[in-house]
Amino acid sequence: MERYLSEKGKLREVLPHYEYRPMQLKMAKKVKHALDKEKILVVEAPTGTGKTIAYLLASIEAKKKTVISTGTKNLQEQLIFKEIPLIKKSLFPNLKVALMKGRVNYLCLRRWKNFIKNPTFDWDDKASVFSSIEKWVTKTETGDRSELIEMPEDYPIWWHISSKSELCFGLKCPYFKECFITKMRQIAASSDIIVVNHHLFFADLSLKGVASAAVIPSYEAIIFDEAHQIEKIAADFFGFMVGANRIYDLLNDIKQKLSKNKRKDWENNLSGIERSIKYFFSLFPITEEKYRLKNELITDDVKDTTNNLFNQLDQLSARLHKEKDDEEWVFLEQRTKLIKEELEYILFVQDDEYVKWVEPVGENVIFHASPIDVSLQLRQNLYSKEIPIIFTSGTLSVNGSFSYFKKSLGLDPDIDEVMLDTPFDYKKNCLLYLPKEAPEPSSDEFILFLIKEIKELLTLSKGRAFVLFTSIKNMKEVYHVIRDQFSFPIYIQGEMPKTALLDRFRKEVSSSLFATFSFWEGVDVPGESLSCVIIDKLPFEVPTDPVIEAKIEKIKNDGGNPFFEFQIPRAVLELKQGIGRLLRTKNDKGVVAILDVRLRMRGYGKIFIGSFPSFPITIEKKDIENFFNRLG
Ligand code: SF4
Structure with a gap:
């Protein structure tokens, strides 16, 4: 891999802004080795490592038809519109790549033909969109709904005409040859790399109905990026x-x-x-x-x-x-x-x-x-394929160990692993603030404390803050009290679509954004607009949620300690995702404030802090003021 990624490697020759990153080279070598030797490998690659280029080059060099499965649309778009074209243009012009979105993004011709025989809907408000669909169907080559710009996200008729695995006749369908899914599959079958998302991957893997309704063609290797999401998504698909x-x-x-x-x-x-x-x-x-x-x-x-x-x-x-x-x-x-x-x-x-x-x-x-545990299903359906599998993400380890991740996916504890160092200078560019005194998050006083702290922090950071809450209730209460107290705008999740909200937050440098869990990951706002991440409390999952409750019971019944074996590791990984929103590039600088006193006062706080990048910690607001003053 040196010839591409070393200090004098090809990428440096062909890309003027390419920067040599030792951790990227290390990852590429490890991935290539695992692919060559048909092994399973777990890699934690923090933001800025350049992991996508590393595994793309490794997969091309290993000459294995590879499925790359991602968790978020952001990463899929980054691969398809940025990293892959870059590699193709500069090094591998003949590389064949296919993008396969989830089935529901594509029109099902059979359902469409059935629907138009007897269209049943309220013509008054849906007719214009419907006639656009009718025209589009006659000329689309992909059947991909993203071409239908005029169709609203929640257009109800799409539910009746889109493709679904449980409704697909596969080979026995009268429209099989013209079918958009068939065409997409044919393109993928002749590609070197197939990019999918975890939902499509596990929908295919867990097909209970017609086997010929599977979409992803055969492959020789799998790379799961954003692999920390797999446990939850696999459980959805292996369930009923x-x-x-x-x-x-x-x-x-x-x-x-x-x-x-x-x-x-x-x-x-x-x-x-x-x-x-x-x-x-x-x-x-x-x-x-x-x-x-x-x-x-x-x-x-x-x-x-x-x-x-x-x-x-x-x-x-x-x-x-x-x-x-x-x-x-x-x-x-x-x-x-x-x-x-x-x-x-x-x-x-x-x-x-x-x-x-x-x-x-x-x-x-x-x-x-x-x-309750997806290990068995993964062993039976995935690991039994005996092909190389790479699990990677920026957040897989807890306190320096992959034990939780491996156990949750039924992986052998001895599976190869690599933990890459962050390329960012957290010591110099970042500060972690933990409040000196604070009420317990479960107390009645906590919300008043949050309001006061967040107000002071926003004043010190002059806006430019991404405030992440663990509950909608806390988010709304704080927002309603402080939204009019600043000259800069404060945006809140739900007031407009997510992309529009993030665009505003990105462009209006002094603005702030309040959000809950759906924003904890996949948000990429480099630069000054995001100079401060404020987190209200440790993101423990609600123990009364049926699935969480059942997992806790199972660990207890097996003689384990669910708090340390399950609840803390999950909260650590979630918190690492939240913190990861701060530094997106080498030049980013800023403050992370976690307003939960348990981080300092409880013994288990050390597990959280031991899992963070090593940045300076303060309990004084004065240090935050000095930090921002230094930034200017
Ligand atoms: S093969 Fe499946 S997705 Fe394609 S048209 Fe037939 S039923 Fe629809």
């Missing part, structure tokens, strides 16, 4: 989910398939199911938070209604089975059976490896079964 909409979608597809005269014969069965669903879903409470599906919720009424619903679904399957004129009936029958099986499993099957829970959505609920 049944909501009323899934059943209504099935019934609508059946109705669309039926000819007019046949409809009458089916009327009783279909409307009976609709009535049962309505009643069945009304038996579960609509609460603000998700809740465990405990035995006491399975009342006699639930049992009777479910029995009735299952009988109706069996009758429906039998009817569908009799229809022979085309393959579509077979898929409708399979979907009906799968819904019944999954609902039966979620409601009635005792399985200690899964947590069953209920998610209230609007007037309805969705039933979930999530694996």
